[in-house]
Amino acid sequence: MSTVDSATVAQAGTNSASASPATQKFGEEFTSFIKLLTAQVQNQDPLAPMDSTQFVDQLATFSSLEQQVRTNDSLGGISSLIGELHTMFASEWLGEKVTIESSWIPYSGSEIEYQDGAPADADKAYLTVRDPDGELVWTETxxxxxxxxxxxxxxTSGDPxxxxxxxxxxxxxxxxxxxxxLSAxxxxTTITDVGTENGALRFGTDSHLTADLYSVQKFKAPAGSSEE
Structure with a gap:
């Protein structure tokens, strides 16, 4: 007598239990359709049988619908997985100090800290700061x-x-x-929130700058600093 692995039975039960309501509903409707189709074939007039192509078309329609239902279930699973990944990234990045390259920086009254992106052979660098109208408000070496x-x-005017x-x-x-x-x-800055925009992970920061995952780098504190 053949034996069945209990793990296999358990897995089959899990798969059945996890079927989506849409899939279960489709299965019930397909069973009803087959019963109706069988009854039509059994009771058709032998002298004027129904066109077999009608049966083929109806079966093809149900097959296409079944594939669509299964695709929707798969997409739902992928969406859930993406949501879990975003949650994982959020826990990893929240509170992390990072650097974001940006020419336009909101000033809230607090000191703005930044790093330069000087080429290796540069020996001089000049910062310029302009207001929204393009007027120069500060420059320094x-x-x-x-x-x-x-x-x-x-x-440069002495006014804050x-x-x-x-x-x-x-x-x-x-x-x-x-x-x-030149460069920005x-x-x-520090990441304060993590969200999604058009399916992409996006960070909010305490400097009011926002950026996607590929635009941020974890800040490396200078050697000997208290932030190491």
């Missing part, structure tokens, strides 16, 4: 030996920068008198 720079809202305003930051690089180009600062 950066010390490229420093790992972290900051701007506390000082302006307006809070709740977005300013444009650019850093120009030189090697001697040769201009090498790498703003140092």
């Amino acid at each position: 950066l010390n490229l030996d420093e790992d972290v720079h900051s701007w506390n809202g000082q302006t 920068a307006d809070p709740d305003t977005v300013y444009e930051f650019n850093i120009d690089y030189y090697r001697g008198a040769e201009y090498l180009g 600062p790498q703003v140092i």
